[in-house]
Amino acid sequence: MTLADPEAALIAEDASPEDVIAWTLDRFAERRLALTTAFGLEGCALIDMVAAHGREMRVVWLDTHFLFPETYRLRDRLAERYPHLRFEKRGTALTPEAQEAQHGPELWRRDPDACCRIRKVDPLREVLAEVDVWMTGLTRSQSEARAATRLVEWDGQYRVLKVNPLVNWDRPRVWEYVRERGVPYNELHERGYPTLGCTHCTAPVAGASVTTYTRAGRWAGTGKTECGLHPVTREFVQLRREA
Numbered sequence: 660m661t662l663a664d665p666e667a668a669l670i671a672e673d674a675s676p677e678d679v680i681a682w683t684l685d686r687f688a689e690r691r692l693a694l695t696t697a698f699g700l701e702g703c704a705l706i707d708m709v710a711a712h713g714r715e716m717r718v719v720w721l722d723t724h725f726l727f728p729e730t731y732r733l734r735d736r737l738a739e740r741y742p743h744l745r746f747e748k749r750g751t752a753l754t755p756e757a758q759e760a761q762h763g764p765e766l767w768r769r770d771p772d773a774c775c776r777i778r779k780v781d782p783l784r785e786v787l788a789e790v791d792v793w794m795t796g797l798t799r800s801q802s803e804a805r806a807a808t809r810l811v812e813w814d815g816q817y818r819v820l821k822v823n824p825l826v827n828w829d830r831p832r833v834w835e836y837v838r839e840r841g842v843p844y845n846e847l848h849e850r851g852y853p854t855l856g857c858t859h860c861t862a863p864v865a866g867a868s869v870t871t872y873t874r875a876g877r878w879a880g881t882g883k884t885e886c887g888l889h890p891v892t893r894e895f896v897q898l899r900r901e902a
Contacts, residue, residue, distance in 0.1 A: 672810050676824035679810060680708055680794075683822050684716075687792045693717040694794040695783065698733050699855050700844055700869070701796035701825055704833050707842045708824065709794075710741040719786050722750040723778040725767075725857035729847050736843040750782045767859045771878050775886040778857075783888055787817040794822045797889060800829040802874050804885055830872035852876060856886065 670682055683692070694709060696702030696718060709716055720734065738746045758766060758777065767774040787793055797808050814821040825833065830853075837844055845855055851863030853871045864876040874884040 670811055674810065676708055679822065679824040683792065683794065684712055684714060689714065689716055691791040693719050693786060693790045695719045696796060697855055698730050698845060700837060700848055701798060701833050703842050703844045704836050705796040705825060706737060706741065707840055710744055713743065715743055715745060717747055718744050719747045719749055721779055721782050722748050723857050724755050725859055727847060727858055729845055730855055733843060733845050740843060749786050751778050753777060771860060771881060771883055780887045784817060787819050791819055792822060793819045796825055797823045798825050798828050801872055802884060831870045834870050
């Protein structure tokens, strides 16, 4: 069997996040495994769960150069709390100034897909070319586009095994865990920001609280809700239809 074979990654779909993480760490070499995060609430909970195993692991974050100051400060707090995890900054070498020179001003407004590709999708592709297993904080409840996400699945776009330990949780359950464990989290969640992205493309959502998850504040007015890191494939759409 290969990692591309779905039968190579069987684990009960109702397994707890902690069991999924243990299963993953037991089976795959740390040097070929990476957790990625944008430092949202789910990502912070997942980092804490992984850290509890006491093993060294890569935690990769993409510096788009347009992140909120609160996000950078949170990264520092997490790195201090979990010194055995390797927080690794990755991202494009194209500076905001160079991007403006090449593509014109405010690319994120005129062509947000192109901006996301430059500052997120292409850098992530480089990261995942170095690993076999990719761990994320995705949950099915986050959006319609993510409703077919599996606990363990083959990602054909990046050709890696994708492990989503929190897939069966929702935001209230994540918040309960974060609060009980005293996990550092982004204070913007308390200011109406359900999700965290770049400053130009992320806005607060009226009435949103820490327990709210919605992508309504992302790329408002454009119809865009995903940056492209987690595309909906035909395979996932078919899984939803058969469910």
